[in-house]
Amino acid sequence: MPKARETVLEIDLKALKHNFDYLKSKLKKNTKILAVVKAFAYGSDPVTIATYLETLGINYFAVAYVHEGVALRDAGIKTPILVLHPQAVNFKTLIERCLEPSLYSSRVLNEFINIASETKQTDYPVHIKFNTGLNRLGFLENDIDHIGSILNKTSAVKVKSLFSHMAASEDLSETEFTKNQIKSFIKISEVFKNTIGYQPLLHMSNTSGIINYPEAHFDMVRTGIGLYGFGNSESENKKLQPIATLKSVISQIHSIEPDETVGYNRAYKSSGYEKTATIPIGHADGIGRQYGNGKGFVTIHGKKAPIVGNVCMDMIMVNVSDIDCQEGDEVIIFGKHPSAALFAQTAQTISYEIITAISQRVKRCYIGH
Ligand SMILES: *Cc1c(COP(=O)(O)O)cnc(C)c1O
Secondary structure: OOOOOOOOOEEEEHHHHHHHHHHHOOOOOOOOOEEOOHHHHOOOHHHHHHHHHHOOOOOOEOOOOHHHHHHHHOOOOOOEEEEEOHHHHHHHHHHHHHOOEEEHHHHHHHHHHHHHOOOOOOOOEEEEEEEOHHHHHHHHHHHHHHHHHHOOOOOOEEEEEEEEEOOOOOHHHHHHHHHHHHHHHHHHHHHHHHHHEEOOOOEOOOHHHHHHHHHHHHOEEEEOOOOOOOOOOOOHHHHOOOOOOEEEEEEEEEEEEEOOOOOHHEEOOOOOOOOEEEOOOHHHHHHHHHHOOOOEEEEEEEEEEEEEOOOOOOEEEEOOOOOOOOOEEEEEEOOOOOHHHHHHOOOOOOOOHHHOOOOOOOOEEEEOO
16 A cells, blocks of 8 residues: 555545445345445545446445536436435536436425426436435325325326435344334335336435345445445444545654643643654544544554644644654554544544545545556
Protein backbone atom coordinates (compact mmCIF):
# COMPACT_ATOMS: atom_id res chain seq x y z
CA MET A 1 0.00 0.00 0.00
CA PRO A 2 1.29 3.47 -0.86
CA LYS A 3 2.49 5.52 2.09
CA ALA A 4 0.48 8.69 2.63
CA ARG A 5 2.33 12.01 2.20
CA GLU A 6 -0.77 14.05 2.97
CA THR A 7 -4.25 13.34 4.31
CA VAL A 8 -6.04 10.90 2.01
CA LEU A 9 -8.99 8.55 2.10
CA GLU A 10 -7.75 5.41 0.45
CA ILE A 11 -10.49 3.26 -1.07
CA ASP A 12 -9.83 -0.42 -1.59
CA LEU A 13 -11.92 -1.80 -4.46
CA LYS A 14 -10.80 -5.37 -3.69
CA ALA A 15 -12.41 -4.99 -0.28
CA LEU A 16 -15.57 -3.73 -1.98
CA LYS A 17 -15.65 -6.84 -4.16
CA HIS A 18 -15.05 -9.01 -1.11
CA ASN A 19 -18.02 -7.42 0.70
CA PHE A 20 -20.25 -7.66 -2.38
CA ASP A 21 -19.42 -11.36 -2.79
CA TYR A 22 -19.96 -12.01 0.92
CA LEU A 23 -23.38 -10.33 1.00
CA LYS A 24 -24.34 -12.07 -2.24
CA SER A 25 -23.44 -15.43 -0.70
CA LYS A 26 -26.20 -14.81 1.89
CA LEU A 27 -28.87 -14.51 -0.83
CA LYS A 28 -30.79 -16.90 -3.01
CA LYS A 29 -29.54 -17.08 -6.57
CA ASN A 30 -32.22 -14.82 -8.03
CA THR A 31 -32.38 -12.18 -5.32
CA LYS A 32 -31.45 -8.80 -6.78
CA ILE A 33 -28.98 -6.48 -5.09
CA LEU A 34 -29.53 -2.75 -4.78
CA ALA A 35 -26.45 -0.82 -3.68
CA VAL A 36 -27.16 2.26 -1.58
CA VAL A 37 -24.70 4.93 -2.74
CA LYS A 38 -26.27 7.95 -1.03
CA ALA A 39 -24.16 10.52 0.82
CA PHE A 40 -21.15 10.11 -1.53
CA ALA A 41 -21.38 6.33 -1.22
CA TYR A 42 -21.16 6.61 2.56
CA GLY A 43 -18.39 9.16 2.36
CA SER A 44 -16.23 7.36 -0.19
CA ASP A 45 -16.82 8.26 -3.84
CA PRO A 46 -20.14 7.48 -5.54
CA VAL A 47 -18.90 7.49 -9.14
CA THR A 48 -15.96 5.15 -8.58
CA ILE A 49 -18.02 2.84 -6.38
CA ALA A 50 -21.03 2.75 -8.72
CA THR A 51 -18.87 2.25 -11.81
CA TYR A 52 -17.06 -0.64 -10.14
CA LEU A 53 -20.30 -2.22 -8.87
CA GLU A 54 -21.68 -2.13 -12.41
CA THR A 55 -18.77 -4.35 -13.48
CA LEU A 56 -19.78 -6.77 -10.70
CA GLY A 57 -23.34 -6.97 -12.06
CA ILE A 58 -25.22 -4.80 -9.54
CA ASN A 59 -28.99 -4.67 -10.27
CA TYR A 60 -29.99 -1.30 -8.81
CA PHE A 61 -28.66 1.80 -7.09
CA ALA A 62 -30.31 4.03 -4.53
CA VAL A 63 -29.51 7.59 -3.54
CA ALA A 64 -31.35 9.87 -1.13
CA TYR A 65 -31.79 12.96 -3.32
CA VAL A 66 -32.22 13.77 -6.98
CA HIS A 67 -28.92 15.64 -7.40
CA GLU A 68 -27.05 12.59 -6.16
CA GLY A 69 -28.68 10.57 -8.94
CA VAL A 70 -27.89 13.28 -11.50
CA ALA A 71 -24.19 13.06 -10.59
CA LEU A 72 -24.25 9.31 -11.30
CA ARG A 73 -26.02 9.80 -14.64
CA ASP A 74 -23.50 12.54 -15.57
CA ALA A 75 -20.76 9.99 -14.94
CA GLY A 76 -22.38 7.51 -17.32
CA ILE A 77 -24.07 5.15 -14.84
CA LYS A 78 -26.82 3.30 -16.74
CA THR A 79 -28.24 1.03 -14.02
CA PRO A 80 -31.69 1.98 -12.63
CA ILE A 81 -31.45 4.44 -9.74
CA LEU A 82 -34.06 4.66 -6.98
CA VAL A 83 -34.28 8.08 -5.30
CA LEU A 84 -35.31 7.36 -1.71
CA HIS A 85 -36.35 10.84 -0.67
CA PRO A 86 -36.96 13.04 -3.71
CA GLN A 87 -38.40 16.52 -3.32
CA ALA A 88 -41.25 17.48 -5.62
CA VAL A 89 -39.37 20.59 -6.81
CA ASN A 90 -36.93 18.21 -8.56
CA PHE A 91 -39.43 15.84 -10.21
CA LYS A 92 -38.86 17.24 -13.72
CA THR A 93 -35.11 16.76 -13.41
CA LEU A 94 -35.70 13.30 -11.99
CA ILE A 95 -37.69 12.31 -15.08
CA GLU A 96 -35.22 13.93 -17.51
CA ARG A 97 -32.39 11.88 -15.97
CA CYS A 98 -34.31 8.59 -15.83
CA LEU A 99 -34.25 8.40 -12.05
CA GLU A 100 -36.99 6.51 -10.22
CA PRO A 101 -38.82 8.10 -7.28
CA SER A 102 -39.85 6.60 -3.97
CA LEU A 103 -43.42 7.83 -3.44
CA TYR A 104 -44.47 7.72 0.19
CA SER A 105 -47.57 9.93 0.60
CA SER A 106 -50.64 10.98 -1.36
CA ARG A 107 -49.13 14.43 -1.76
CA VAL A 108 -45.96 13.22 -3.50
CA LEU A 109 -47.85 10.54 -5.44
CA ASN A 110 -50.25 13.12 -6.88
CA GLU A 111 -47.51 15.66 -7.55
CA PHE A 112 -45.44 13.05 -9.36
CA ILE A 113 -48.36 11.81 -11.46
CA ASN A 114 -49.16 15.41 -12.46
CA ILE A 115 -45.62 15.99 -13.71
CA ALA A 116 -45.37 12.58 -15.35
CA SER A 117 -48.68 13.25 -17.16
CA GLU A 118 -47.65 16.79 -18.20
CA THR A 119 -44.44 15.41 -19.70
CA LYS A 120 -46.44 12.63 -21.42
CA GLN A 121 -44.85 9.65 -19.71
CA THR A 122 -46.35 6.20 -19.87
CA ASP A 123 -45.60 3.50 -17.31
CA TYR A 124 -42.89 5.64 -15.70
CA PRO A 125 -41.31 3.37 -13.03
CA VAL A 126 -42.11 4.42 -9.45
CA HIS A 127 -41.55 2.77 -6.08
CA ILE A 128 -44.21 2.82 -3.38
CA LYS A 129 -42.91 3.03 0.18
CA PHE A 130 -44.85 1.66 3.14
CA ASN A 131 -44.32 2.52 6.78
CA THR A 132 -44.35 -0.68 8.83
CA GLY A 133 -43.07 0.76 12.09
CA LEU A 134 -40.10 3.07 11.52
CA ASN A 135 -42.49 6.04 11.33
CA ARG A 136 -40.18 8.01 9.07
CA LEU A 137 -41.60 7.90 5.51
CA GLY A 138 -44.31 5.78 3.97
CA PHE A 139 -47.96 5.04 3.34
CA LEU A 140 -49.96 2.97 5.81
CA GLU A 141 -51.85 -0.21 5.02
CA ASN A 142 -55.10 1.79 5.27
CA ASP A 143 -53.99 3.95 2.33
CA ILE A 144 -53.97 1.07 -0.17
CA ASP A 145 -57.49 1.63 -1.51
CA HIS A 146 -56.80 5.31 -2.00
CA ILE A 147 -53.42 4.66 -3.73
CA GLY A 148 -55.14 2.08 -5.91
CA SER A 149 -57.86 4.51 -6.95
CA ILE A 150 -55.22 7.07 -7.99
CA LEU A 151 -53.00 4.55 -9.80
CA ASN A 152 -55.86 2.85 -11.61
CA LYS A 153 -56.85 6.18 -13.19
CA THR A 154 -53.48 6.90 -14.83
CA SER A 155 -51.17 5.24 -17.32
CA ALA A 156 -48.39 7.78 -16.64
CA VAL A 157 -46.75 5.64 -13.98
CA LYS A 158 -46.28 1.97 -13.20
CA VAL A 159 -45.31 0.52 -9.84
CA LYS A 160 -41.93 -1.11 -10.26
CA SER A 161 -41.51 -2.00 -6.61
CA LEU A 162 -43.10 -1.94 -3.23
CA PHE A 163 -40.84 -1.49 -0.24
CA SER A 164 -40.50 -0.84 3.45
CA HIS A 165 -37.62 -0.20 5.84
CA MET A 166 -36.74 -1.95 9.09
CA ALA A 167 -36.41 0.06 12.29
CA ALA A 168 -34.05 -2.19 14.25
CA SER A 169 -32.75 -4.97 12.00
CA GLU A 170 -29.34 -4.90 13.74
CA ASP A 171 -30.83 -5.22 17.21
CA LEU A 172 -31.50 -8.83 18.20
CA SER A 173 -33.47 -7.74 21.27
CA GLU A 174 -36.02 -6.27 18.83
CA THR A 175 -36.53 -9.48 16.84
CA GLU A 176 -40.22 -9.66 17.64
CA PHE A 177 -40.80 -6.10 16.43
CA THR A 178 -38.89 -6.76 13.20
CA LYS A 179 -40.79 -10.00 12.56
CA ASN A 180 -44.01 -8.04 12.93
CA GLN A 181 -42.74 -5.49 10.41
CA ILE A 182 -42.04 -8.34 7.99
CA LYS A 183 -45.51 -9.86 8.54
CA SER A 184 -47.15 -6.53 8.01
CA PHE A 185 -45.15 -5.96 4.79
CA ILE A 186 -46.22 -9.36 3.44
CA LYS A 187 -49.87 -8.55 4.13
CA ILE A 188 -49.57 -5.11 2.53
CA SER A 189 -47.91 -6.55 -0.57
CA GLU A 190 -50.72 -9.07 -1.05
CA VAL A 191 -53.51 -6.54 -0.69
CA PHE A 192 -51.59 -4.08 -2.90
CA LYS A 193 -51.06 -6.61 -5.68
CA ASN A 194 -54.78 -7.41 -5.73
CA THR A 195 -55.63 -3.71 -5.78
CA ILE A 196 -53.43 -2.78 -8.75
CA GLY A 197 -53.68 -6.11 -10.56
CA TYR A 198 -49.98 -6.83 -11.08
CA GLN A 199 -46.99 -7.88 -8.99
CA PRO A 200 -44.25 -5.32 -8.32
CA LEU A 201 -40.81 -6.24 -6.95
CA LEU A 202 -40.70 -6.44 -3.15
CA HIS A 203 -37.82 -5.30 -0.94
CA MET A 204 -37.36 -4.58 2.73
CA SER A 205 -33.90 -5.55 4.05
CA ASN A 206 -30.95 -3.27 4.62
CA THR A 207 -27.54 -4.78 5.45
CA SER A 208 -28.52 -6.04 8.90
CA GLY A 209 -31.76 -7.36 7.45
CA ILE A 210 -29.73 -9.37 4.93
CA ILE A 211 -27.69 -10.86 7.73
CA ASN A 212 -30.39 -11.39 10.39
CA TYR A 213 -33.63 -11.98 8.44
CA PRO A 214 -33.22 -14.28 5.43
CA GLU A 215 -37.03 -14.57 5.32
CA ALA A 216 -37.17 -10.85 4.47
CA HIS A 217 -34.93 -10.87 1.39
CA PHE A 218 -37.94 -10.97 -0.97
CA ASP A 219 -37.03 -10.03 -4.59
CA MET A 220 -34.27 -7.56 -3.78
CA VAL A 221 -32.17 -6.34 -0.84
CA ARG A 222 -30.80 -2.86 -0.25
CA THR A 223 -27.28 -2.79 1.11
CA GLY A 224 -25.25 0.23 2.10
CA ILE A 225 -23.02 -0.14 5.14
CA GLY A 226 -22.22 -3.81 4.39
CA LEU A 227 -20.68 -2.94 1.03
CA TYR A 228 -18.47 -0.41 2.78
CA GLY A 229 -17.34 -3.04 5.27
CA PHE A 230 -19.47 -2.91 8.41
CA GLY A 231 -22.00 -5.45 9.62
CA ASN A 232 -23.38 -4.08 12.89
CA SER A 233 -22.07 -6.99 14.95
CA GLU A 234 -18.58 -8.12 15.89
CA SER A 235 -18.86 -11.48 14.19
CA GLU A 236 -20.16 -9.97 10.94
CA ASN A 237 -17.57 -7.19 11.04
CA LYS A 238 -14.92 -9.92 10.94
CA LYS A 239 -16.30 -11.23 7.67
CA LEU A 240 -16.45 -7.83 5.99
CA GLN A 241 -13.57 -5.49 5.11
CA PRO A 242 -13.75 -1.72 5.57
CA ILE A 243 -13.10 -0.26 2.12
CA ALA A 244 -11.87 3.14 3.32
CA THR A 245 -8.68 3.96 5.19
CA LEU A 246 -8.18 7.50 6.42
CA LYS A 247 -4.46 8.26 6.52
CA SER A 248 -2.34 11.26 7.21
CA VAL A 249 1.22 12.24 8.15
CA ILE A 250 3.05 13.89 11.00
CA SER A 251 3.65 17.56 10.12
CA GLN A 252 5.67 18.51 13.19
CA ILE A 253 6.78 17.12 16.54
CA HIS A 254 6.89 19.24 19.69
CA SER A 255 8.62 18.64 23.00
CA ILE A 256 6.33 19.88 25.74
CA GLU A 257 7.63 20.95 29.12
CA PRO A 258 5.77 20.19 32.38
CA ASP A 259 2.73 22.46 32.85
CA GLU A 260 2.76 23.74 29.27
CA THR A 261 -0.52 23.67 27.39
CA VAL A 262 -1.37 22.42 23.89
CA GLY A 263 -3.88 23.88 21.45
CA TYR A 264 -6.76 26.35 21.52
CA ASN A 265 -8.22 27.43 24.84
CA ARG A 266 -5.15 25.80 26.41
CA ALA A 267 -7.44 22.80 26.82
CA TYR A 268 -4.63 20.27 27.40
CA LYS A 269 -2.07 20.69 30.15
CA SER A 270 0.98 18.45 30.22
CA SER A 271 1.83 16.63 33.41
CA GLY A 272 5.50 16.12 32.62
CA TYR A 273 7.93 16.09 29.72
CA GLU A 274 5.82 15.02 26.77
CA LYS A 275 5.99 14.81 23.01
CA THR A 276 3.14 15.77 20.67
CA ALA A 277 2.69 15.37 16.93
CA THR A 278 0.63 17.74 14.80
CA ILE A 279 -1.46 16.05 12.09
CA PRO A 280 -3.02 17.88 9.09
CA ILE A 281 -6.66 16.83 9.65
CA GLY A 282 -9.33 18.65 11.64
CA HIS A 283 -13.01 19.28 12.08
CA ALA A 284 -13.28 20.72 8.56
CA ASP A 285 -12.23 17.27 7.34
CA GLY A 286 -14.87 15.54 9.44
CA ILE A 287 -13.02 14.79 12.68
CA GLY A 288 -15.51 16.53 14.97
CA ARG A 289 -14.61 18.30 18.19
CA GLN A 290 -16.19 15.46 20.15
CA TYR A 291 -13.07 13.40 19.31
CA GLY A 292 -10.83 15.89 21.11
CA ASN A 293 -9.50 15.95 24.65
CA GLY A 294 -8.36 12.36 24.90
CA LYS A 295 -11.42 10.65 23.43
CA GLY A 296 -10.31 9.82 19.89
CA PHE A 297 -6.92 8.42 18.96
CA VAL A 298 -4.83 7.84 15.85
CA THR A 299 -2.39 5.02 15.19
CA ILE A 300 1.29 5.61 14.47
CA HIS A 301 3.61 2.64 13.88
CA GLY A 302 0.86 0.42 15.29
CA LYS A 303 0.60 2.38 18.55
CA LYS A 304 -2.26 4.48 19.89
CA ALA A 305 -1.73 8.23 20.06
CA PRO A 306 -4.65 10.00 21.80
CA ILE A 307 -5.84 13.39 20.53
CA VAL A 308 -4.78 16.06 23.02
CA GLY A 309 -6.72 19.28 23.53
CA ASN A 310 -9.30 20.63 21.14
CA VAL A 311 -9.66 19.51 17.53
CA CYS A 312 -8.78 22.52 15.32
CA MET A 313 -10.31 23.23 11.91
CA ASP A 314 -7.31 21.89 9.98
CA MET A 315 -5.24 20.04 12.57
CA ILE A 316 -5.13 17.79 15.57
CA MET A 317 -2.33 17.30 18.05
CA VAL A 318 -1.74 13.81 19.43
CA ASN A 319 0.35 12.50 22.29
CA VAL A 320 3.35 10.55 20.97
CA SER A 321 5.40 10.53 24.18
CA ASP A 322 5.77 6.74 23.99
CA ILE A 323 6.09 6.38 20.23
CA ASP A 324 9.34 6.42 18.31
CA CYS A 325 8.29 8.62 15.36
CA GLN A 326 9.39 11.50 13.18
CA GLU A 327 8.00 14.20 10.95
CA GLY A 328 6.69 12.67 7.73
CA ASP A 329 5.71 9.35 9.33
CA GLU A 330 2.37 7.82 8.41
CA VAL A 331 -0.68 8.19 10.65
CA ILE A 332 -3.78 5.97 10.46
CA ILE A 333 -7.01 7.51 11.72
CA PHE A 334 -9.14 4.51 10.81
CA GLY A 335 -9.17 1.70 8.28
CA LYS A 336 -8.99 -2.06 8.63
CA HIS A 337 -7.32 -1.76 12.10
CA PRO A 338 -8.55 0.17 13.96
CA SER A 339 -11.88 0.34 12.16
CA ALA A 340 -14.08 3.39 11.79
CA ALA A 341 -16.56 1.60 14.07
CA LEU A 342 -13.97 1.56 16.85
CA PHE A 343 -12.92 5.15 16.19
CA ALA A 344 -16.58 6.24 16.24
CA GLN A 345 -17.13 4.49 19.58
CA THR A 346 -14.59 6.77 21.24
CA ALA A 347 -17.03 9.64 20.67
CA GLN A 348 -20.18 7.59 21.40
CA THR A 349 -21.26 7.43 17.77
CA ILE A 350 -21.47 4.82 15.00
CA SER A 351 -19.48 3.92 11.88
CA TYR A 352 -22.20 5.40 9.62
CA GLU A 353 -21.64 8.86 11.08
CA ILE A 354 -17.86 9.07 10.94
CA ILE A 355 -17.45 7.58 7.44
CA THR A 356 -20.10 9.85 5.89
CA ALA A 357 -18.59 12.87 7.66
CA ILE A 358 -15.19 12.78 5.93
CA SER A 359 -15.41 15.98 3.96
CA GLN A 360 -14.76 16.54 0.29
CA ARG A 361 -11.53 18.39 1.16
CA VAL A 362 -9.88 15.03 1.83
CA LYS A 363 -8.47 13.59 -1.40
CA ARG A 364 -9.75 10.17 -2.40
CA CYS A 365 -7.33 7.63 -3.84
CA TYR A 366 -7.83 4.05 -4.95
CA ILE A 367 -6.15 0.68 -4.60
CA GLY A 368 -7.08 -2.86 -5.57
CA HIS A 369 -8.54 -2.30 -9.05
C1 LIG B 1 -29.78 4.10 3.89
C2 LIG B 1 -30.83 3.12 3.60
C3 LIG B 1 -30.51 1.76 3.38
C4 LIG B 1 -29.14 1.18 3.60
O1 LIG B 1 -29.01 0.73 4.93
P1 LIG B 1 -27.67 0.01 5.46
O2 LIG B 1 -27.93 -0.21 6.90
O3 LIG B 1 -26.56 1.00 5.24
O4 LIG B 1 -27.48 -1.22 4.68
C5 LIG B 1 -31.53 0.92 2.93
N1 LIG B 1 -32.79 1.38 2.77
C6 LIG B 1 -33.14 2.67 3.02
C7 LIG B 1 -34.55 3.10 2.84
C8 LIG B 1 -32.18 3.58 3.46
O5 LIG B 1 -32.53 4.85 3.72
